[in-house]
Amino acid sequence: MSENEKQFPKFNFKEGEVLLLNKPYTWTSFDVVGKLRNSFKPLKLKVGHAGTLDPLATGLLIICTGKLTKQIDTYQAEEKEYTGTFTLGATTPSYDLETEIDQTFDISNITEAQILDNCKHFIGDLDQFPPAHSAIKVDGERLYLKARRGEDVELKSRKVTIKEFEITKIELPEVDFRVVCTKGTYIRSLAKDFGEKLNNGAHLSKLKRTRSGNFKLEDAFEIMELVNHIREIKTEEDFK
Numbered sequence: 001m002s003e004n005e006k007q008f009p010k011f012n013f014k015e016g017e018v019l020l021l022n023k024p025y026t027w028t029s030f031d032v033v034g035k036l037r038n039s040f041k042p043l044k045l046k047v048g049h050a051g052t053l054d055p056l057a058t059g060l061l062i063i064c065t066g067k068l069t070k071q072i073d074t075y076q077a078e079e080k081e082y083t084g085t086f087t088l089g090a091t092t093p094s095y096d097l098e099t100e101i102d103q104t105f106d107i108s109n110i111t112e113a114q115i116l117d118n119c120k121h122f123i124g125d126l127d128q129f130p131p132a133h134s135a136i137k138v139d140g141e142r143l144y145l146k147a148r149r150g151e152d153v154e155l156k157s158r159k160v161t162i163k164e165f166e167i168t169k170i171e172l173p174e175v176d177f178r179v180v181c182t183k184g185t186y187i188r189s190l191a192k193d194f195g196e197k198l199n200n201g202a203h204l205s206k207l208k209r210t211r212s213g214n215f216k217l218e219d220a221f222e223i224m225e226l227v228n229h230i231r232e233i234k235t236e237e238d239f240k
Contacts, residue, residue, distance in 0.1 A: 050063075051212060114198060
């Protein structure tokens with residue numbers, strides 16, 4: 001939505017709202033939740049998100065307030081659509097730009113035909129290993145905390161489904177893509193596996209969530225626009 005078109009509805013935050021937000025680059029999903037929660041003070045409203053986005057990803061983040069926080073699991077379970085960029089010829093421990101490049105590869109012999117043909121290996125039901133730098137809990141602790149301390153962690157594969165996977169642009173070393181997938185799919189892992197299938201290496205250099213279920217990024221608010229609007233609401237009656 002553009003600033004000129006922005007029209008805020010009459011919200012009922014306490015009863016429950018589903019808010020669509022465009023998560024900024026480098027913000028964590030918890031940063032967004034915290035910013036909104038603080039904007040509601042002094043009222044204490046329940047606020048939660050329906051599906052984590054990595055800090056270096058942007059795009060659609062679904063936020064639930066009030067009684068609708070009970071529906072978070074339902075929204076989180078819906079299929080997702082992403083667009084982004086793989087960078088061929090280099091890998092990182094986190095499979096994205098959170099960590100430094102640890103290995104490089106020659107990509108001079110990789111053709112566009114090979115890249116396009118490679119997509120067919122990643123459509124359908126897959127066994128996918130999550131990144132060590134992920135929010136999955138092992139023994140009650142997030143994996144990324146263990147990874148940042150340099151600890152070895154045993155990764156277990158999980159079943160995911162990629163319904164659509166297409167290459168939208170090739171300008172080596174960058175390859176742009178669009179993916180439609182089920183909950184729990186790691187696009188960072190897809191980048192790593194995509195590179196390995198080419199007998200090369202790759203990491204995720206850009207990611208944007210464009211859809212979750214029937215909710216679309218084009219209908220999302222910018223976080224600070226919404227926060228500033230909430231702060232303009234003066235009375236508890238306005239919050240319901």
